[in-house]
Amino acid sequence: MADIKTRKDYYKPTDFFVPSQPNPTERLGHGKKGDCVIRAYAHVFDVSWIEAFDILCERARRTYDVPNDDLNLIGYCEEHGHERQTYKAIKGQKRMTAEDFAKKHPEGKYLLRLANHMTACVNGKIYDSWNCGNSAVYTSYKIQ
Numbered sequence: 001m002a003d004i005k006t007r008k009d010y011y012k013p014t015d016f017f018v019p020s021q022p023n024p025t026e027r028l029g030h031g032k033k034g035d036c037v038i039r040a041y042a043h044v045f046d047v048s049w050i051e052a053f054d055i056l057c058e059r060a061r062r063t064y065d066v067p068n069d070d071l072n073l074i075g076y077c078e079e080h081g082h083e084r085q086t087y088k089a090i091k092g093q094k095r096m097t098a099e100d101f102a103k104k105h106p107e108g109k110y111l112l113r114l115a116n117h118m119t120a121c122v123n124g125k126i127y128d129s130w131n132c133g134n135s136a137v138y139t140s141y142k143i144q
Contacts, residue, residue, distance in 0.1 A: 009131065010130045016099050019128075019131075022042040022048065022052075023035055023038070023039060023129075024050075026129065035049075035068050036068070036128070037069065038053050038067065039052075039120070039129065040128075041055070043122060044110070044122060044143045056076070060072050070113055074141075082111075082141045083142040084141055085141075086138065086139050087139070087140075097133060097137065098119060098132050098136075099126070101137050102121050108142060110122075110140045110143065111140065111141040112139075113140070114132055115135055117132055119132050121140075
């Protein structure tokens, strides 16, 4: 479990978490743009934030959605054949966390759908603007 005790701990690097902010108008640990889907896309597809934004905007225009809606990115993944895995709740057991997922997947690129958040896991490390390691994973997409 992620060792998060104070607000500052959400921004400290760990063995499984790399603080990263591809949005050029943001700084780590400051402000909340609500652009997690765009950031996650930028990380797993290794493109700039603005390139990710443009790609997701193109799909959003076709589907009458907004670029940062996680359903927009999920639709993109399904259109492009990225492997989907869901993680159902099992009575009496804790759900797998993003940290657990990162530890179990030391290789590969994944988009993780968490509770009210989307993040990137690349080669066993979560890349995000804050440490979401304690959040439960609902769905993952393996990016080829």
